[in-house]
Amino acid sequence: MEQSDKEHLDIILATLPDSPGCYQFSDEKAVIIYVGKAKNLKKRVSSYFKKDHPENKTRVLVRQIRDIKYIVVDTEEEALLLENNLIKQYRPRYNVLLKDDKTYPFIVIKNEYFSRVFQTRNVIRDGSQYFGPYASVYTAKTMLQMIKSIYKIRTCKYPLTPESIAHRRYRVCLEYHIKRCNAPCIGLFSLTEYAGQISEIKEILKGNSSRITNLLLEQMRHLSEEMRFEDAQRLKEKYDVIENYRSRSTVVTSSIHDMDVFSFDENEKSAYINYIHIGNGAVVHVYTLEYKKRLDEPKEELLSLGIVEMRERFNSSAREIIVPFLPDIKISEQIVYTIPQKGDKKKLLDLSIQNVKQYKVDCLKRSEKFNPEQRTTRLLKTIQEDLHLPVLPMQIECFDNSNIQGTNPVAACVVFKKGKPSKKDYRHFHIKTVVGPDDFASMEEVVTRRYVRLMEEKQSLPQLIVIDGGKGQLNVATKALERLNLSDKISIIGLAKRLEEIFYPNDPEPLILDKTSETLKVIQQLRDEAHRFGITFHRNVRSKKQVVSALDSIKGIGEKTKTTLLKKYKSVKRLKEVPKDELVELIGKTKTEALLNAFNSADN
Numbered sequence: 001m002e003q004s005d006k007e008h009l010d011i012i013l014a015t016l017p018d019s020p021g022c023y024q025f026s027d028e029k030a031v032i033i034y035v036g037k038a039k040n041l042k043k044r045v046s047s048y049f050k051k052d053h054p055e056n057k058t059r060v061l062v063r064q065i066r067d068i069k070y071i072v073v074d075t076e077e078e079a080l081l082l083e084n085n086l087i088k089q090y091r092p093r094y095n096v097l098l099k100d101d102k103t104y105p106f107i108v109i110k111n112e113y114f115s116r117v118f119q120t121r122n123v124i125r126d127g128s129q130y131f132g133p134y135a136s137v138y139t140a141k142t143m144l145q146m147i148k149s150i151y152k153i154r155t156c157k158y159p160l161t162p163e164s165i166a167h168r169r170y171r172v173c174l175e176y177h178i179k180r181c182n183a184p185c186i187g188l189f190s191l192t193e194y195a196g197q198i199s200e201i202k203e204i205l206k207g208n209s210s211r212i213t214n215l216l217l218e219q220m221r222h223l224s225e226e227m228r229f230e231d232a233q234r235l236k237e238k239y240d241v242i243e244n245y246r247s248r249s250t251v252v253t254s255s256i257h258d259m260d261v262f263s264f265d266e267n268e269k270s271a272y273i274n275y276i277h278i279g280n281g282a283v284v285h286v287y288t289l290e291y292k293k294r295l296d297e298p299k300e301e302l303l304s305l306g307i308v309e310m311r312e313r314f315n316s317s318a319r320e321i322i323v324p325f326l327p328d329i330k331i332s333e334q335i336v337y338t339i340p341q342k343g344d345k346k347k348l349l350d351l352s353i354q355n356v357k358q359y360k361v362d363c364l365k366r367s368e369k370f371n372p373e374q375r376t377t378r379l380l381k382t383i384q385e386d387l388h389l390p391v392l393p394m395q396i397e398c399f400d401n402s403n404i405q406g407t408n409p410v411a412a413c414v415v416f417k418k419g420k421p422s423k424k425d426y427r428h429f430h431i432k433t434v435v436g437p438d439d440f441a442s443m444e445e446v447v448t449r450r451y452v453r454l455m456e457e458k459q460s461l462p463q464l465i466v467i468d469g470g471k472g473q474l475n476v477a478t479k480a481l482e483r484l485n486l487s488d489k490i491s492i493i494g495l496a497k498r499l500e501e502i503f504y505p506n507d508p509e510p511l512i513l514d515k516t517s518e519t520l521k522v523i524q525q526l527r528d529e530a531h532r533f534g535i536t537f538h539r540n541v542r543s544k545k546q547v548v549s550a551l552d553s554i555k556g557i558g559e560k561t562k563t564t565l566l567k568k569y570k571s572v573k574r575l576k577e578v579p580k581d582e583l584v585e586l587i588g589k590t591k592t593e594a595l596l597n598a599f600n601s602a603d604n
Helices: 003-014 041-047 056-064 076-090 137-150 161-166 191-206 211-224 230-244 299-313 343-368 372-387 437-458 469-484 518-552 559-569 572-576 580-587 589-603
Strands: 021-026 032-038 065-070 107-110 117-120 128-130 257-267 270-279 283-292 321-322 337-340 394-402 409-417 426-431 464-468 489-497 500-503 507-513
Touching: 003 041, 003 065, 003 343, 021 041, 021 076, 032 041, 032 056, 032 076, 041 065, 065 343, 076 283, 107 137, 107 191, 117 137, 128 191, 137 191, 137 211, 137 230, 191 211, 211 230, 257 299, 257 343, 270 299, 270 343, 283 299, 283 343, 321 343, 343 372, 372 518, 394 437, 394 518, 409 437, 409 518, 426 437, 437 469, 464 469, 464 518, 469 489, 469 500, 489 518, 518 559, 559 572, 559 580, 580 589
Parallel strands: 257 321, 321 337, 394 464, 464 489
Antiparallel strands: 021 032, 021 065, 107 117, 107 128, 257 270, 270 283, 394 409, 409 426, 489 500, 500 507
């Protein structure tokens, strides 16, 4: 593998999403050689390149990989179904050796007089309704058993017609005698009542199963009251299957045969267009392209370019095209554009939108891998826009007070430059002018001292100050800046601890950022770093004062002796446990006597 190929793969691996999906490995001729599924694309695909594989065929496969494509879906089950479709479509070399050619099962409601409901792997275009496919045969069978236990539908294969029923051509079977069927074959069950049951079964198979689950819960309750726990457990298993059941797969749907799906996303420099082709009810092509914008082209024009290019590239002749909005040209009078609002077509459009957004994010991650400065600039611009700042916050400083139980009040200031911690610029403060635990006064003192010092030393001032606290701490810090004539030069905000609200000076309404916002994450990192830095300093101060007060008050024990003792025994507590002979050897008899007398007096 050439170095350029390795670098290309490394960039893809570094930016893979932590989502379910399918991945495709291609060789140097751009031929797909392997298709796989993953619950987590990043972990699964990366595993091929991070360990030595005992199987020779896997090692051979990895050596041939030159490119990686992937499609994100919502669930692991959909990844399994999509994998099956893509293997059938591309017949990858290394999959053929490992995969059979099975088709996943459906449940069909047959288009016939007194419809039958049964499991099948063959989809026949005869007007029947197919639900699924099911990644698990067990799930399909359990659904059918549950339906047949609730509804008395026929299981026979008699070709029922009004005439055959009227002429009594058939006899009732065992199902009727054991009360599992109401015998429509001999006219004991009306077509209207039967159609009502079929209608309810359709709703269950579509996923609208609340009526059935409520019924099962009621039955379980009665069985439990009667101490029939084994029967209740069997119903519980049915209940769990229904609750976990998804009747419609986004990646396979028997109601759609030949269709193109397009979605669109963009940023300042590029437009992204995702294409999905549906053939025989399944996703068979997924591709995303990027257009570099030359002028301020409207999105309708860009989508039109993408539709023409994709259909030509993949030789598509689909008569229906699903789009998020109408493009500005019509390719042909025979082609229909659809903007779906619900149903299977809307699910396919959502799948395409999910993939185009993921592609956009991944392109951004890859470009930032090549150019870290680009990520920094983008992050700072995001912070500037989210917090409504007049300039880019190249330097941000955050303050936090620490005075646990009112003792040893200290404060900390941490500094972020270009969005990253600059630890050499962190500063500690002993509170000097405030008596007692007063957070407001302490904050005012620290902010004043910090920026008086910076101005005297002619150092760079921050563009943004973050105060760890609510309105009170923010107000006193703002007053300190005003007295220093810095309020017009430096922006300042407060971060409330409880709800992560951001406050501005003289504004009673807080700013609430999205919990996933990059801006909020940077502010939280600042706050947490200031808290950690301050707490560590506070603990050190308390520990040092406790040690100093215990040894400095002993007459005859000087600074050099104290340093010697603490260096060897670390604490006064350990020092008290040291044998007298050992101390005499270390510091002499006179100092040992003075030390032990002081300890004895303190204990008494």
